[in-house]
Amino acid sequence: MLGKTRWIIAEGYIPQGGPHADDPTLRSHETACVLNAGHQPAALSIMVYFADREPAGPYQLEVPARRTLHLRFDELDDPEPVPRETDFSTVIESSQPVVVQHTRLDARLGSLALLSTLAYGEDR
Numbered sequence: 313m314l315g316k317t318r319w320i321i322a323e324g325y326i327p328q329g330g331p332h333a334d335d336p337t338l339r340s341h342e343t344a345c346v347l348n349a350g351h352q353p354a355a356l357s358i359m360v361y362f363a364d365r366e367p368a369g370p371y372q373l374e375v376p377a378r379r380t381l382h383l384r385f386d387e388l389d390d391p392e393p394v395p396r397e398t399d400f401s402t403v404i405e406s407s408q409p410v411v412v413q414h415t416r417l418d419a420r421l422g423s424l425a426l427l428s429t430l431a432y433g434e435d436r
Contacts, residue, residue: 314349315409316433323414323429324360324400326386330419340419342385342394344404344431347411348375354408360385360394361401368392375410405436 327340348354353376359369371388375381385394385402394400404412412431419425 313409315347315406315411317406317409317436319344319404319406319410319412319431319433321402321404321412321414321431324385324402325398325416326394326396327416327418327420328396330421338419339386339417340396341417343415343417344383344385344402345413345415346375346381346383346404346406348377348379348381348406348408349411350408351377352408353377354406354410356407356410357405358388359403360388361403363399368394375406404431409435 321344324342326342329339333339353374356373356375358371359367361367368391373383388394412433413428414431415428
């Protein structure tokens with residue numbers, strides 16, 4: 313089985329939308345790319361932590377078996393939206409082993425900058 317059941321993304325920040333904010337494909341965003349290579353659906357529970365307030369969540373999602381999910385944090389809204397221009401960290405708990413990669417698209421200046429890194433994973 314590939315992956316881990318707990319993933320931590322210590323670095324999170326959703327920049328302003330930038331000059332292309334009306335185009336979802338070019339708007340600044342933060343993403344957790346989740347791969348479930350297993351044979352069972354993976355139920356995800358996500359908590360978002362902040363420097364100056366209580367955490368938000370849990371956000372509940374599912375990644376079907378043998379599928380991938382590109383989760384955009386700027387599209388999370390239940391139980392509340394993740395704020396832009398605010399430092400945050402994320403803990404993702406999964407019912408099945410998954411792999412998580414963190415990506416940010418920063419379009420604030422009109423040109424596009426992309427950051428990507430593998431999150432820290434461990435088994436519960």
